[in-house]
Amino acid sequence: MDLELRHLKTIRAIADAGSLTRAATALGLAQPALSAQLKRIERALGGTLFERGRDGVRATALGDLVLDRARVVLPAVCELQEEAVRFAREGAAGxxxxxxxxxxxxxxxxxxxxxxxxxxxxxxxxxxxxxxxxxxxxxxxxxxxxxxxxxxxxxxxxxxxxxxxARDPVHVMLAVGHPLASRSEVDLADLAAEAWTDVPGDGCFGDCFAAACVRSGFTPVCVYETDTASCVHLVQVGRAVGLCRATFPATPGLVTRPLAGTPLIWxxxxxxxxxxxxxxxxxxxxxxxxxxxxxxxxxxxxxxxxxxxx
Known part of the structure; x- marks a missing residue:
């Protein structure tokens, strides 16, 4: 068997995870399949790459050698691929x-x-x-x-x-019949009893929102993380209040208001x-x-x- 890039990625995944079980999960493989693949790689390289123990796996001397090379080769190949894609786009329009x-x-x-x-x-x-x-x-x-x-x-x-x-203050979405909808701005503390809805993301906004609530003296009852249309619906029917950007378009059945003191910025x-x-x-x-x-x-x-x- 010839060594391929995917084999180096497998070795690195096992080392990063520290166990075959966690590495199999990260790679989307069954653990027996990963174990069999590792054995084939070890046969191709002529020795054992990892020592198995009760606490997981640890790289052998040969494993350390291969990992050192993998940490050089994999980023280099990734960079080559990215440069090639950018080069191919140089003459493209649009x-x-x-x-x-x-x-x-x-x-x-x-x-x-x-x-x-x-x-x-x-x-x-x-x-x-x-x-x-x-x-x-x-x-x-x-x-x-x-x-x-x-x-x-x-x-x-x-x-x-x-x-x-640009940077915007984060607004709150309220149903038009909400008791606070008539205000020009809304204090976050006045929403302590509300359920919330927001769109998902992988940044720190959720943590920043939770911290802003704590500073206002409460912990959110619950937060429904869902798509924009569902957020709008939950606000319109009074099931929750929502968080949105200042550029959120006006929508029938709800209003948006800035939060007093601008506790959150986008x-x-x-x-x-x-x-x-x-x-x-x-x-x-x-x-x-x-x-x-x-x-x-x-x-x-x-x-x-x-x-x-x-």
Whole structure:
């Protein structure tokens, strides 16, 4: 059997996990299948790579040698693949955008399509900011349009160039009949008895929200993490109150209000690879993203029902 990259990835996964059971879970394999694969790899390399014990596995001297080489080879091959993808894209027209949910991505697509005079604009969406950033780092996407909580670092901060598009206070969504819907802003402490709903993500927003609640003297009763349409429905029927960005479009049956004292901030960011073809287009794309944000804010403010005097 010839040694392949996938075998090196398997060896590294076992070493990182510290046990065959955890490594099998991480790799999506049954443990017997992983054990059989490891035996084949060890036969190909001429010796035992891991010593099995009650507490897991530990690399042998041969295992350490192979792992040292794997830690050099695997990143090098990954970098080669990413550079090749970026190189192949150098002559391509149009833009490939990755983004999370929200009106900002749609606004940016519209503006780029109008400005591009027929050049294609393609999109990829995900709840995961890390997945979007990884796509840009790997050359599969040109730009990432994502958000982060407060001053936290964006994903792939060491590999991508990131610029702030805008920052917004986080708002609360309330049913139009909610007792607090008439206020111009809502104190977080006044929502202590409410259930909450929010869209998923892999950043620190959930932890920051929980910390803001603790500072206001309560722990959330429950948080329903679901898609945007379900969040809207739960708010409309009075099952929960929601968290949203300031650019959230006005929607029948609910209103959005800023939280008093701005306990939570959302930063919209645009990212690209500094050595990719996107870098030379970044200033134009950034300008369009900021204009799209301004448009979204204007539409949101214009369509929201005015609060009544308390």
């Amino acid at each position: 833009h490939r955008l990755g983004g999370t949910h929200g009106p900002l991505l749609g606004g940016l697509v519209d503006r780029l399509a109008r400005a591009g005079q027929g050049a294609p604009v393609t999109t990829y969406t995900s709840w995961s900011e890390r997945e979007i950033a990884g796509g840009v780092a790997a050359g599969r996407l040109d730009f990432a349009l994502v958000g982060v909580c407060g001053e936290s670092s964006p994903p792939e901060a060491g590999r991508l160039a990131w610029t702030e598009v 930063r919209h960011l645009l990212g690209w690879h500094p050595e990719g073809r996107a870098a030379r287009h970044a200033p134009d794309v950034l300008a369009h993203a900021r204009a799209a944000h301004a448009d979204a804010m204007a539409r949101s403010a214009a369509r929201l029902p005015a609060p009544a005097t308390p």
